Amino acid sequence: MNKKHLFDYIISIADNSLILAQRLGELCGHGPTLETDIAGTNIALDLIGQTRNYYQYAAQIQGEGKTEDDLAFLRLEREYKNVLLVEQPNEHFGYVMGRQFLFDVYHLLFMNELLKSKDETLAAIAKKGIKEVSYHKRFSGDWVKRLGDGTEESNQKMQEAIDELWAYTDELFDQPEADKTMIAEGVAVDTLKFKETYYEEVSTLLKEANLQVPESKYFIRGGKTGVHSEFMGYILSDMQYMQRTYPNMEW
Amino acid sequence: MSNEQIKNLEEIFEARIARDEKIEPKDWMPEKYRKTHIRQMSQHAHSEIVGMLPEGNWISRAPSLRRKAALLAKVQDEAGHGLYLYSACETLGISRDELYEQLHSGKAKYSSIFNYPTVTWADMGAIGWLVDGAAIINQVPLCNTSFGPYARAMVRVCKEESFHQRQGFEIMHKLCNGTPEQKDMAQDALNRWWWPSLMMLGPTDAESIHTEQSMKWKLKRKSNDELRQQFIDQTVPQADVLGLTIPDKDLKWNEEKGSYDFGEIDWDEFWQVVKGHGPSNKKRMKARVGAWEEGAWVRDAAMAHAEKKEANKLKKAI
Ligand SMILES: [Fe+2]
Ligand SMILES: [Fe+2]
Ligand SMILES: [Fe+2]
Numbered sequence: 001m002n003k004k005h006l007f008d009y010i011i012s013i014a015d016n017s018l019i020l021a022q023r024l025g026e027l028c029g030h031g032p033t034l035e036t037d038i039a040g041t042n043i044a045l046d047l048i049g050q051t052r053n054y055y056q057y058a059a060q061i062q063g064e065g066k067t068e069d070d071l072a073f074l075r076l077e078r079e080y081k082n083v084l085l086v087e088q089p090n091e092h093f094g095y096v097m098g099r100q101f102l103f104d105v106y107h108l109l110f111m112n113e114l115l116k117s118k119d120e121t122l123a124a125i126a127k128k129g130i131k132e133v134s135y136h137k138r139f140s141g142d143w144v145k146r147l148g149d150g151t152e153e154s155n156q157k158m159q160e161a162i163d164e165l166w167a168y169t170d171e172l173f174d175q176p177e178a179d180k181t182m183i184a185e186g187v188a189v190d191t192l193k194f195k196e197t198y199y200e201e202v203s204t205l206l207k208e209a210n211l212q213v214p215e216s217k218y219f220i221r222g223g224k225t226g227v228h229s230e231f232m233g234y235i236l237s238d239m240q241y242m243q244r245t246y247p248n249m250e251w
Numbered sequence: 252m253s254n255e256q257i258k259n260l261e262e263i264f265e266a267r268i269a270r271d272e273k274i275e276p277k278d279w280m281p282e283k284y285r286k287t288h289i290r291q292m293s294q295h296a297h298s299e300i301v302g303m304l305p306e307g308n309w310i311s312r313a314p315s316l317r318r319k320a321a322l323l324a325k326v327q328d329e330a331g332h333g334l335y336l337y338s339a340c341e342t343l344g345i346s347r348d349e350l351y352e353q354l355h356s357g358k359a360k361y362s363s364i365f366n367y368p369t370v371t372w373a374d375m376g377a378i379g380w381l382v383d384g385a386a387i388i389n390q391v392p393l394c395n396t397s398f399g400p401y402a403r404a405m406v407r408v409c410k411e412e413s414f415h416q417r418q419g420f421e422i423m424h425k426l427c428n429g430t431p432e433q434k435d436m437a438q439d440a441l442n443r444w445w446w447p448s449l450m451m452l453g454p455t456d457a458e459s460i461h462t463e464q465s466m467k468w469k470l471k472r473k474s475n476d477e478l479r480q481q482f483i484d485q486t487v488p489q490a491d492v493l494g495l496t497i498p499d500k501d502l503k504w505n506e507e508k509g510s511y512d513f514g515e516i517d518w519d520e521f522w523q524v525v526k527g528h529g530p531s532n533k534k535r536m537k538a539r540v541g542a543w544e545e546g547a548w549v550r551d552a553a554m555a556h557a558e559k560k561e562a563n564k565l566k567k568a569i
Binding site for chain 2: 021022025026028029030031032033034035036037038041042044045048049051052055068069072073092093094145146147149150151153154157238239241242243246249250251
């Protein structure tokens, strides 16, 4: 088994959860209701929990004595492999829920496949995460419905968010080299298997929410190969601030 | 009701409290009791949610994944505290929207401690250790207060606050056993949070209003000065364990009274912050009002959606 590819593969999954949690964490205390603040924090906590499991495992595979925090905080921007979708900013609550929903539908389909991985550790992480992720999907899906159906203003805002975020959905299914080798080994998830299901599920809910399914076929990609949006540098400068300013310390 | 009858009811009411019975929302209560409870409980609820902001300020910069998760969980607990306290308040016939309106207009107060900025990671330790620590001292006696919903909320809240207090102490402990820079960071945080934490226990007894009535209703069981002394006596040995110096040159053990003597509190600073002129008052209020205003379309949408769903259900039923 190609250790480097397995490592890269795990990192790319972990980074999605980490960066999305980071975005959700920015919102804590600033949401439209106390209940949504609590739920958003819950989701962030679940994602951080998953991320820690992945990084711990990746560090073990790498075998260089690194910790979960070395991997989470001390890489260069180009070394983060999260999809562009999760780094998009919290422009308004419709964006936050739209981003979450477009990711959650993918995430649950992904976890259901990861469950069957030949890699027992990854399968175990998936098993633990599935319940959490199905809750996330229900929560974000319900909000997309509420906002899509609610008022004229909310419908417009939700539509605008979905239209913009749509461009980042195709990248979810990209398979860089590490993915391909790991799929061949029966370790990684073949995302193409459920791409159609993804768009069906998303479209069904959007219609139910009185929203248009975007028709645009222009997609933006890059995160999975480490080419991020301009937002990423700022996310990292916050996230890495302590570890960079005070190197080699324990907290 | 005649004045005579009201007087009778009041006597029965006070006697129930004296017998340690709980007053429940549906029970008869004097108007003043209701108002006082709305004021105190909502002030407490507001403190919980404004208190999310200074710590929320460090979620995106927490130094490790473990600390990030713990901080998120802590801020989430505070939101939960806000939620039970608002709900307890609502049992007295006031809506959450009205309570928010009072906070946003400046009519209602919240704990002044949250008007200080969190400038380093060590502030997360100092807040947990000192601010949650002082909150516990204030709140433990309220677990036996006379109003049932408040007392029950406090039991749950206090359990979580003591967890926060230990977690804050543990952050400080780690810093104090780390590098010299980390230890300096911890000392600096203690220097900045010590005096505001003492002020958290309220104005000195000579200047404190509402106390006598509050004692009778078990909203208050000890005076502010007694609580403050208790906090100092409890916290100084903890600072010793950490190897940190309390920033008070007059602090000294008094063998005779069996407690610490301490220096003069700068009450001018206290009143300045209470009156809205602390370092972060404006920022905190802008954040709360901003979240509320920017969230209005979301709340409206949720309401409209719920109404449509209800209407559809009715249609189907017919
Ligand atoms: Fe609290
Ligand atoms: Fe509190
Ligand atoms: Fe707390």
